[in-house]
Structures are given as structure tokens and as C-alpha cells.
Amino acid sequence: MERDNIETENIDPEFVDALVEAGADRIRTCIQCGTCSSVCPSGRRTAFRTRELMRKAVLGLKDEVLSSSDLWLCATCLTCLERCPRQIRTTDAIIIMRNMAVEEGYMLPPHRKTAKKLLQTGHAVPLDDANQEMRKELEMDEVPPTVHSHPDALDEVKRIMEKTGFKKLIEEEVEG
Ligand code: SF4
Numbered sequence: 001m002e003r004d005n006i007e008t009e010n011i012d013p014e015f016v017d018a019l020v021e022a023g024a025d026r027i028r029t030c031i032q033c034g035t036c037s038s039v040c041p042s043g044r045r046t047a048f049r050t051r052e053l054m055r056k057a058v059l060g061l062k063d064e065v066l067s068s069s070d071l072w073l074c075a076t077c078l079t080c081l082e083r084c085p086r087q088i089r090t091t092d093a094i095i096i097m098r099n100m101a102v103e104e105g106y107m108l109p110p111h112r113k114t115a116k117k118l119l120q121t122g123h124a125v126p127l128d129d130a131n132q133e134m135r136k137e138l139e140m141d142e143v144p145p146t147v148h149s150h151p152d153a154l155d156e157v158k159r160i161m162e163k164t165g166f167k168k169l170i171e172e173e174v175e176g
């Protein structure tokens with residue numbers, strides 16, 4: 001981690017308080033031992049480093065953490081959470097940060113696309129000719145008993161997404 005390059009104006013001291021309040025209650029006790037990074041299956045194949053993420057979070061580098069696509073490389077396998085000598089709920093902390101990222105308007109384009117499909121069709125993966133054909137081969141009903149066969153229910157799905165604020169989240173995008 002490039003600790004010499006941290007600009008103080010990039011530090012939000014309330015970020016770690018918000019993480020603690022949301023459930024990452026022991027995150028401040030991180031000793032930077034690196035156990036989480038060493039056991040992380042995602043880190044073996046990508047540049048994602050759990051230890052670095054925890055450090056940046058504790059330092060209050062909110063924008064850097066929330067805007068980073070690395071935040072989405074965690075597979076939520078829980079291995080780091082089981083191994084952390086400080087019993088920090090690392091995976092929960094990552095999920096909390098992801099929720100915050102989406103609330104701030106940061107969402108990966110494929111996630112936004114999938115969420116929009118859900119809003120438009122009631123399915124993240126809507127029925128198409130290929131999977132309809134496959135259902136037929138498997139001797140299943142060609143159209144599943146979902147909004148595809150109950151189109152009226154789609155209005156209800158849309159209402160739920162509107163009332164819960166999900167629609168607003170997926171429509172709001174940060175610039176740049
Ligand atoms: S394993 Fe726990 S204490 Fe060690 S670096 Fe990761 S979060 Fe910090």
C-alpha cells in the first residue's frame with residue numbers, strides 16, 4: 001500500500017464510525033497481519049488485497065474504497081472472517097462497504113444492467129428462446145410460474161422496487 005501518498009483531505013474520519021455502527025464492530029482492532037489476504041481465494045487470482053482494504057477503511061479513505069472495483073472482487077467465501085486473529089467480521093465489513101458504495105452511486109455496470117433487467121422484466125435473467133427450449137427438453141413447463149406467466153405481478157414487483165428505494169439506487173449513477 002502506498003501509505004506515503006495519502007492526502008489528509010481524502011480522509012473521512014466518520015467513515016470507520018459508520019462501518020462500526022453498521023456491524024463491522026472490531027475493524028479498528030486490525031493489526032495488519034495479512035492473514036486475510038493470504039487465505040483469500042480471490043486475491044490469489046486478482047490484485048485484490050483484503051488487508052489493504054481493511055487498512056484503507058480504518059484510515060477513512062472512503063471515496064477510494066467505495067469507488068474501487070476491487071471491492072467487488074470478494075467472493076464472500078468467509079475464509080478471512082474465520083481466520084482473522086482479531087475476529088474482525090471482514091466479510092461483513094466488505095458487504096457493508098458494498099452497500100455504502102451503491103448508496104453513493106457506485107455500482108459496477110454489469111450489476112446495474114442486471115438490476116435494470118430485474119426492474120423491467122421481474123427477472124435478473126429473463127426467459128429467452130434458448131432457455132425456453134431447454135425447459136422443453138427437460139419436460140418442464142416452457143414458461144415458469146413467475147411474472148412470465150403472471151404479467152400482472154410485474155406491477156407489484158415494480159412497486160416493491162420503488163417503495164424499497166431499489167429503483168432509485170439503480171437509476172442513480174455517479175459521474176465519471
Ligand atoms: S486477518 Fe484480521 S487483523 Fe489480520 S490484516 Fe486481516 S483484518 Fe486485519
Ligand code: SF4
Nearest residue numbers: 040074075077078080
Ligand atoms: S470473504 Fe472475500 S475477502 Fe474474505 S477470503 Fe473470501 S473472497 Fe477473500
